[in-house]
Amino acid sequence: MFGMNMPIGNSFMKxxxxxxxxxxxxxxxxxxxxxxxxxxxLNMEVHAYASADGFLDDTDVRSRCACLVLDVRLPGxxxxxxxxxxxxxxxxxxxxxxxGHGDIPxxxxxxxxxxxxxxxxxxxxxxxxxxxxxxxxxxxxxRKAREECETTVARLACLTPKEHEVLEKLLVGLRSKEVAAxxxxxxxxxxxxxxxxxxxxxxxxxxxLISMCSSSR
Amino acid sequence: MALQTYQAKLFAATILIVDDMPENLSVLAxxxxxxxxxxxxxxxxxxxxxxxxxPMPDLILLDVMMPEMDGYAVLAQLKANPTTEDIPVIFxxxxxxxxxxxxxxxxxxADYITKPLRPPIILARVRTQIELKRARDWMLDQxxxxxxxxxxxxxxxxxxNIRELAERNRAEKDLRESEMRWQFAVESHGDAMWDWDAxxxxxxxxxxxxxxxxxxxxxxxxPIADLIAQAHADDRAAVQGQLDDIIVGKTSEWSAEWRxxxxxxxxxxxxxxxxVMTRAADGRxxxxxxxxxxxxxxxRREAEAGRQRELVAQxxxxxxxxxxxxxxxxxxxxxxxxxxxxxxxxxxxxxDNPGALELVxxxxxxxxxxxxxxxxxxxxxRRQRLGRTALSLHEVIAGVAKWIRMDSSYLDVVxxxxxxxxxxxxxxxxxVELEQVLFNLVRNGIEAGQPNVKEQRIAIAGCPGQQSGxxxxxxxxxxxxxxxxxxxxxxxxxxxxxxxxLGLGLTxxxxxxxxxxxxxxxxxxxxxxxIFHFTLPQAGSTVPPHAENIQGNxxxxx
Numbered sequence: 001m002f003g004m005n006m007p008i009g010n011s012f013m014k015x016x017x018x019x020x021x022x023x024x025x026x027x028x029x030x031x032x033x034x035x036x037x038x039x040x041x042l043n044m045e046v047h048a049y050a051s052a053d054g055f056l057d058d059t060d061v062r063s064r065c066a067c068l069v070l071d072v073r074l075p076g077x078x079x080x081x082x083x084x085x086x087x088x089x090x091x092x093x094x095x096x097x098x099x100g101h102g103d104i105p106x107x108x109x110x111x112x113x114x115x116x117x118x119x120x121x122x123x124x125x126x127x128x129x130x131x132x133x134x135x136x137x138x139x140x141x142x143r144k145a146r147e148e149c150e151t152t153v154a155r156l157a158c159l160t161p162k163e164h165e166v167l168e169k170l171l172v173g174l175r176s177k178e179v180a181a182x183x184x185x186x187x188x189x190x191x192x193x194x195x196x197x198x199x200x201x202x203x204x205x206x207x208x209l210i211s212m213c214s215s216s217r
Numbered sequence: 218m219a220l221q222t223y224q225a226k227l228f229a230a231t232i233l234i235v236d237d238m239p240e241n242l243s244v245l246a247x248x249x250x251x252x253x254x255x256x257x258x259x260x261x262x263x264x265x266x267x268x269x270x271x272p273m274p275d276l277i278l279l280d281v282m283m284p285e286m287d288g289y290a291v292l293a294q295l296k297a298n299p300t301t302e303d304i305p306v307i308f309x310x311x312x313x314x315x316x317x318x319x320x321x322x323x324x325x326x327a328d329y330i331t332k333p334l335r336p337p338i339i340l341a342r343v344r345t346q347i348e349l350k351r352a353r354d355w356m357l358d359q360x361x362x363x364x365x366x367x368x369x370x371x372x373x374x375x376x377x378n379i380r381e382l383a384e385r386n387r388a389e390k391d392l393r394e395s396e397m398r399w400q401f402a403v404e405s406h407g408d409a410m411w412d413w414d415a416x417x418x419x420x421x422x423x424x425x426x427x428x429x430x431x432x433x434x435x436x437x438x439x440p441i442a443d444l445i446a447q448a449h450a451d452d453r454a455a456v457q458g459q460l461d462d463i464i465v466g467k468t469s470e471w472s473a474e475w476r477x478x479x480x481x482x483x484x485x486x487x488x489x490x491x492x493v494m495t496r497a498a499d500g501r502x503x504x505x506x507x508x509x510x511x512x513x514x515x516x517r518r519e520a521e522a523g524r525q526r527e528l529v530a531q532x533x534x535x536x537x538x539x540x541x542x543x544x545x546x547x548x549x550x551x552x553x554x555x556x557x558x559x560x561x562x563x564x565x566x567x568x569d570n571p572g573a574l575e576l577v578x579x580x581x582x583x584x585x586x587x588x589x590x591x592x593x594x595x596x597x598x599r600r601q602r603l604g605r606t607a608l609s610l611h612e613v614i615a616g617v618a619k620w621i622r623m624d625s626s627y628l629d630v631v632x633x634x635x636x637x638x639x640x641x642x643x644x645x646x647x648x649v650e651l652e653q654v655l656f657n658l659v660r661n662g663i664e665a666g667q668p669n670v671k672e673q674r675i676a677i678a679g680c681p682g683q684q685s686g687x688x689x690x691x692x693x694x695x696x697x698x699x700x701x702x703x704x705x706x707x708x709x710x711x712x713x714x715x716x717x718x719l720g721l722g723l724t725x726x727x728x729x730x731x732x733x734x735x736x737x738x739x740x741x742x743x744x745x746x747x748i749f750h751f752t753l754p755q756a757g758s759t760v761p762p763h764a765e766n767i768q769g770n771x772x773x774x775x
Contacts, residue, residue, distance in 0.1 A: 073547075
């Protein structure tokens with residue numbers, strides 16, 4: 001899971017409202033230009049590179065790219081290697097592989113590593129856009145979960161040590177009375193802690209609190 | 218012996234005196250003894266005995282009137298005995314009568330002397346008779362000598378003839394023996410020999426040959442046509458043709474492999490080598506000798522090896538086709554992708570022109586269709602390949618080494634597979650594809666050989682790979698090595714250091730090994746030359762079993 005140092009409510013929200021950021025890595029000039037045109041039609045922010053290094057060097061795009069359309073065979077670092085490299089990092093864009101070869105073992109490995117799709121060249125615009133849309137939806141879900149998680153983590157950081165202790169016991173299913181007994185507190189005190197926790201965590205019900213916390217662990 | 222010598226011997230002549238009167242014996246002995254050796258007897262019977270014994274008398278003086286046996290009877294007896302018939306006899310008689318004289322001469326007496334004895338007449342007559350006898354003896358002797366000489370010469374001639382005959386016989390015997398020895402050697406070698414006398418059209422076959430050619434063992438000689446008739450119908454004309462070439466003198470050596478027709482069974486392959494042993498003065502071959510052996514087993518092995526090679530070659534062609542299709546697909550798919558992409562953009566820009574939009578969409582569909590064709594071609598080549606099974610690499614490598622050893626174009630190549638132990642774990646793969654890889658790598662090594670090297674060596678070795686669960690195989694040559702050019706990637710398609718190379722051999726190897734989940738790379742041989750290495754995962758390790766299914770999904774996801 002992601003660390004607490006991630007900014008909350010950052011520029012992601014604003015950017016998403018404008019355009020999705022999509023990267024393209026393809027060494028064939030004509031194919032790269034065609035991809036750029038097709039993706040551009042979907043009102044996306046498209047950044048195209050001729051090599052893996054070109055993409056890696058563009059730290060700005062790298063940090064906010066939601067989807068990467070990646071050719072399998074590239075000069076220098078191959079598409080597969082770039083994917084592997086990205087997997088070791090905190091943020092991984094949703095990957096759509098495109099290939100002119102039938103690189104079966106590579107396709108298998110890429111799908112195992114979480115690539116969204118594996119398109120064979122040549123493809124219809126519709127196929128590409130569907131795959132990219134799918135990737136963006138997946139990425140959006142992932143981002144939402146990631147952001148919710150980050151929010152939860154940030155809110156948890158606002159709890160006092162006593163509230164943390166009470167929360168732990170509530171999460172394993174103890175009632176206020178049982179928590180009070182275990183902690184040697186008055187039931188009324190525990191219920192006050194619990195109300196504070198619900199407020200700080202922006203949880204309406206105990207069930208919501210439990211779901212929020214379990215997904216951040 | 219000369220006559221004079223006989224004369225000299227005159228004095229040594231022996232004279233027998235026969236007379237019943239002792240005083241007569243005494244007179245004659247006294248008279249003759251100074252000159253001759255004298256024997257004397259008073260009995261006719263005794264006289265015959267003395268005359269027949271040695272020394273034989275040269276002359277007998279015989280008294281006619283004797284008791285018991287008279288002179289006529291003794292003379293008749295002497296003449297009747299071949300030993301004594303030639304001894305001259307002088308009758309000595311008291312009677313002075315013509316009748317006695319006539320009778321005596323008729324009986325064969327040489328002369329006669331009448332009593333009273335007169336010494337000069339006796340000596341003269343005796344001397345004459347002795348000389349005559351000597352002369353006669355010499356003549357007889359000469360005659361005997363000549364006869365003996367003739368006999369000797371005749372005998373000598375005969376001896377020569379006999380010796381010649383004997384020698385001829387011995388030579389023939391030797392020849393027979395040497396032929397028998399040869400035949401024995403040939404037969405004990407398991408080979409079959411035949412010997413054809415072209416003039417007589419007599420074909421002599423050893424027992425082994427009769428057996429080989431399915432001919433009855435009983436007859437010893439037969440016409441050559443009998444042998445040719447045994448040839449398989451498809452080969453008969455060729456066999457006859459080769460024989461004809463020898464007969465007309467086109468060639469004197471014959472080397473052929475042909476099939477022998479066998480009722481109720483598969484034909485037998487025969488390898489025959491023959492040559493003309495003797496020729497007539499006009500050059501016409503008279504005797505052709507040939508050795509044959511059963512080549513069925515070898516042919517079967519060759520056919521098997523040929524089938525295997527053909528299978529490998531066929532797989533090689535399929536892999537090559539796959540690689541070509543793959544390379545083609547890649548190269549064509551790039552522009553097709555661009556065409557489809559640009560057309561999609563174009564479609565947006567002509568959205569308000571339905572006619573143009575339709576055309577642009579048609580362009581996209583045709584680009585996609587072209588791509589499908591390329592993929593299908595590749596997919597077809599892939600599907601023709603054989604399935605994967607658990608394999609012993611040792612067996613695969615030994616098999617490839619065997620074919621290369623059997624390949625006559627690689628006669629001077631030594632394939633060393635001592636570095637491949639039977640202990641290597643099994644791998645999971647396609648035997649024919651892996652054979653293709655090994656064959657390509659070995660052939661590559663052979664073709665990289667230094668010129669003027671008499672015997673090329675290629676070593677194949679196997680060991681556990683650096684990563685667990687991997688086997689590493691190396692193919693080492695001591696050839697020219699790879700170009701020093703850093704950009705020279707031997708595994709790229711259409712890259713070749715050979716003038717006529719297509720540059721796909723190593724690409725195919727690379728593709729096959731990668732397809733097996735392994736790696737192929739090359740390093741220089743420190744001793745000069747090149748080492749190709751490849752790894753393969755052991756059976757039961759990380760081969761994606763559903764790889765072919767994904768291939769299907771990828772190819773036809775429209």
